Structures are given as C-alpha cells and as structure tokens.
Amino acid sequence: MKFIILVITGLILFSCQKEQPLAPYNENYEFPMTIGSQWKYNVTDTTYYTNFDDSIVVNNGILEIIVIKSTSLDNGKKAFLWQYKFKNSILDTLYISSSNDTVFFYNDKNVLSTNKIFIFPLQVNNEWQFDPCNEYRVVRQDTLNLSFGTIKGIYNVEHKFICEGEAGLVDNYYIKSSIGIVKYEFHYMNIHYGMMQNKNWILKSYSIGE
Secondary structure, eight states: OOOOOOOSOBOOOOTTOOOBSSOOOOTTOSSOOOTTOEEEEEEEEEEEETTSTTOOEEEEEEEEEEEEEEEEOTTSOEEEEEEEEETTEEEEEEEEEEETTEEEEESSTTOOSEEEEEESSOOTTOEEEEETTEEEEEEEEEEEEETTEEEEEEEEEEEEEOOSTTEEEEEEEEEETTTEEEEEEEEEEETTTTEEEEEEEEEEEEEOOO
C-alpha cells in the first residue's frame, strides 16, 4: 500500500500568498495538507423538528478551513492541525495524520476519537470499516460545476454511522486529488426526537500552501 496524502483546511496565510480559484494540479499526492492551505465553502445548515410547526432553522455563511501548523499526536505520529472558522468564529479544530495509504481525522491529540478516515487511492466500489459503527464506500466518480469552473474526476465517498438505534447519519464527501474536499453533504435523522438536520458545503475558493 503506497503512501499518499490528505484533504481540507489551514491558517497562516502568508501576506504574499494570493488566494486562487484553482491551484496548480499535482498528481504526486491525493489529499493536500501543507501548512497555509485554505478552503472556503458556502454553507447551508438546516435543522427542523417534525413534531413542531415553524421549527425550521436555516443557517447560511462561509466556512473557512485552514491548516495552521504541524504537531505531534500523543502516540508520537506527526499530524497537522486544521482550524474550522464559521462567520469569523472558531467552530472546531481537528488533527490530521496519515499512515501508509490511510488519512485519519482525529478530534483530539490522544487519537481516541476518530472523526473520519479515508483510504487512497480512491476507486469506485472500494469499501472500508475501522469499527462496527462506521462504514465507508466510494459510490461513484463525478463531475461538478462550481462557481469557478468545472471539476472532473471527483470521487463521492459515502459514510454511514449505523449504531445509534432510532437515529441515523449519512454523509457524502466529494474529493478531488490535489484539491481536497470540494463538496460535503450531511444528513442526520433522530426519530425519537423528531429531529432532522441537513448540511451542504460547496467549495467557493481555495489555495494550497507551498
């Protein structure tokens, strides 16, 4: 299994570095994570409760993901710290690490909580499962028309969380080599609380650090 690299986010934008709609394409890696890389997404987040009238809450804005710095996980492996900002407030941080052909997103440096996992190279019908609750499958190869142009050769990776009883989660990552995640769809339903939540990210612009 050969080593390839990773997807989405970063801060430390050099003043001389200019944000571009399309960065130079590099076939030598699958998932960029260099320091200073940045992705901006148009985001729509909708939550509603089926048991209540007029309960729909829609939140729109720009999500910015920045690769801030390199660091070490508690197990000694190298990782990159990604910062997520929404409406100019820090929403979240994740630690991204890679091992052979696998990219790991961790919620903490202690690596006890895995946020998501991708295995490269992506190929249609590839499947993987690192625990009983999380299933991944490469559904198809796609083409997307974004605000800055048409992107071909995008892989749709579907993730399902299947261990929540009356609740269910399905999200879809649309990944392009050397760019990262160009689109993200999140669907969550909780029958017990009559709650549904949908999120949609569309890549607006990006720049890849040197």
